[in-house]
Amino acid sequence: MKNLINKAVKTNRLSHSEIVDILQDETCNDYLFKVADYVRKIRVGDAVHLRGLIEFSNICGQNCKYCGIRRDNSLVERYAMTPEDIFETAKRAASLGFKTVVLQSGETQTYSIETLCEIVKKIKTLDIAVTLSIGEKNEDEYRALKEAGADRYLLRIETTSHRIYNELHPDMSLSRRKACIHFLKKIGFETGTGDLIGLPHQTNENIAEDLLFFQEIDADMVGLGPFIPHPQTPLKDDVGGTFEKALKVMALARLLLPSANIPATTAMETLNPKGRIIALQSGANVVMPNVNDTFYRDKYQLYPGKICLNDEAEKCRKCVETKITSIGRSIATTKGFRGEK
Ligand code: SAM
Ligand code: FES
Secondary structure, eight states: HHHHHHHHHSSOOOHHHHHHHHHOOGGGHHHHHHHHHHHHHHHHHHHEEEEEEEEEOOOOOOOTTTTTTTTOOSSSSOOOOOHHHHHHHHHHHHHOOOOOEEEEEEEEESHHHHHHHHHHHHHHTTTTTEEEEOOOOOHHHHHHHTTTTOOEEEEEOOOOHHHHHHHHHHHHHHHHHHHHHHHHHTTTOEEEEEEEOOOOOOOOHHHHHHHHHHHTTTTTTEEEOOOOOTTTTTTSSSSSOHHHHHHHHHHHHHHHHHTTBOOOOOOHHHSSTHHHOOOOOEEEEEEBBBBHHHHHHTOOOOSSSSSTTTTOOHHHHHHHHHHHHTTTTTOOOOOOOOTOO
16 A cells, blocks of 8 residues: 555556555555655645635525535524625734635625625735635636636535435536536636545545546645534434545545645544644645634534634634644745645
């Protein structure tokens, strides 16, 4: 197994069956994590990029079966921050030293495309990068958001298996999601994708296909998190994913896409109190602390056990910084585009 991992370091390539072999073999995990950490250090350096996450609305028209803010969860208290409130939050993030904000929401029609473009334009006056994570839009809308100045777009594929995708995403289609991702890349967004690890009926073969998809589209960012069952969703009784498996898939993503930006995800820290630090030592180079006002945090619960529910943005930022410097890493001072150290 070590030979396979060494080969991937040299060539950045692994076949489908080789990925499955590594995923199946539990004895190679520590070696894989060490090697992914080495590749991270050589290719993207020691600086960790912080992205300030603004969860600006939990209103969603989709009904993904795993997601806590899905349309049919009537127990969620819905909110939509005003454009002014979104801008003020971004301004606070910039003043705390964040060089990027990530605007994330459910798939909502609450904001017209014009309003979204205005928000992006205004935030760009703060001289920070803007990442959007607002779901599927049409081509004209994606183009308008790019022209307004948005730099990056995150749209996880969630799974490349048609069978699993169709089962979990009522009224959505895998081919449309793929087309969105290809289009985002084509019009020049730094494009991020990723998947959920531990979905019902997901096999190592499925995960290997996901990883090869990330490589095929040359993803600029890859976000991987364990699926954590939410008690108010149809998947409430599912077992969900494990921290170790998500970490392993993340380490493999680093070997296949050595220069990509890879976050240590919040969902990982939900399953393991040291999750993000362990991820930073196993291939990750990005952390996305929440910069929302605490008033909104408990209303945006995709899964139970969300971390830092009551921590103000400043406290979150300091806490993350202390953790990062305690392992001998620094905080990046650049906007953190792909390949920028
Ligand atoms: N609506 C946007 C979209 O579709 O890309 C962005 C918001 S969506 C809530 C962000 C991500 O949350 C999804 O891509 C999904 O992977 C993740 N997520 C949703 N439910 C989850 C759960 N139960 N456990 C872990 N992650 C979850
Ligand atoms: Fe819409 Fe999760 S189902 S954000």
